[in-house]
Every structure is written in structure tokens, then in C-alpha cells.
Amino acid sequence: MKELSLNILDIAKNSVKAGADTVYVTLTETADIFTMKISDNGCGMKADFLKTVTDPFSTTRTTRKVGMGIPFLKLAAEQTGGSFSIESKHESDYPEDHGTVTTAVFDKNSIDFTPLGDIVSSITTLIQGSPDIRWIFSHTTPDGEVSLDTQELKDVLGDVPLDNLEVILWIKGYLEEAYENC
Helix, strand or coil, X not given: CCCHHHHXXXXXXXXXXXXXXXXXXXEEECCCEEEEEEEECCCCCCHHHHXXXXXXXXXXXXXXXXXXXXXXXXXXXXXCCCEEEEEEECCCCCCCCCEEEEEEEEECCCCCCCCCCCXXXXXXXXXXXXXXXXXXXXXXXXXXXXXXXXXXXXXXXCCCCCCCHHHHHHHHHHHHHHHHCC
8 A cells, every 4th residue: 555544544444344342543653663553342353364364365355355455564564674463362262352453563764664644534534434433543753642532522522423524524623733733
């Protein structure tokens, strides 16, 4: 993918499909390292599927026989000299503590480092597409932090849904302003 924000969108949509009601998107940057971590409390993956999840011919999709999101993310991280890991606990084995954690670490100094891209649009799209999920977004940079927890918005808005156009526009503006000040 041309932007890491699209990888984030793809992996987070997997969390939605897994039935998560809470998804964390955590980005951490130093001068040299960019770490992307997406964690959820979805149904998780069984151990046998987890072993093959980075294989492009291993997918749960029924519309096609390949799944490229995770393999491409792994490749993108490793091409920079970084790393990739995915941990998962399936709900049948861990009924009280299940979910998946996907972590990709990139060397920002590598010529192969993919730019973050339009993270504001990706996060806004995730919230708009799945407004009932609690999205907890955090991006820590050497210059500051941008964060958003949709539960805080729900507490203030009451019955107003997060996918209301005015709310989505506010979220987008809030994130854009936070990045300008970061």
C-alpha cells in the first residue's frame, strides 16, 4: 500500500469483522522508529490460523482466495529493517481475555519506509463506518501527542450517533487541528 494509514484502515477493519467492541490504534514515533500497534477484543484467531496469517493464500474471505493486507504490512515493515508480530487469543480458548494485537515496527531512515499518509481520514472513516465501536486512537511523536477516545465523545453526545455528519466533521477538524499543534 502507498500509505501506512491504509494498512491501519485494513487491519482495523479486520478487528471490526472479528466482532471487537473496542479497538486501539496506537502509533509511536521517535526520530528513527515508527511503531504501529492495533489491538482489539474481537474473537481472536485460532492457533492454527495464526501460524499462517502472514501467508497471502491464508484468508477468511469468501469472495477471493487471497488476503494481502497482513502480508503486505509485514513486508513493508521488514523491508525497512523493522519487524512485524501478531498475537491472538481465540475466544474459545480465552473466553474472558481474547483478541488480537498486530504490531509493525519501521526504520524511518530506510529508503523503503512508507509514509503515514492521511491518518485523519483513515481514523474518521473507521469511526463513521463503525460508530458503535469504541475507538481509542493515540499518536505520539517527538513533538507531541494526538489522541481521541470515542467513549468520551459518546459520554458528551448522549443519543447523538458518532456517524452523524456534523459529528464526523467535528472529529475530522479536531484531529486536523491536533496535528497542526503537534
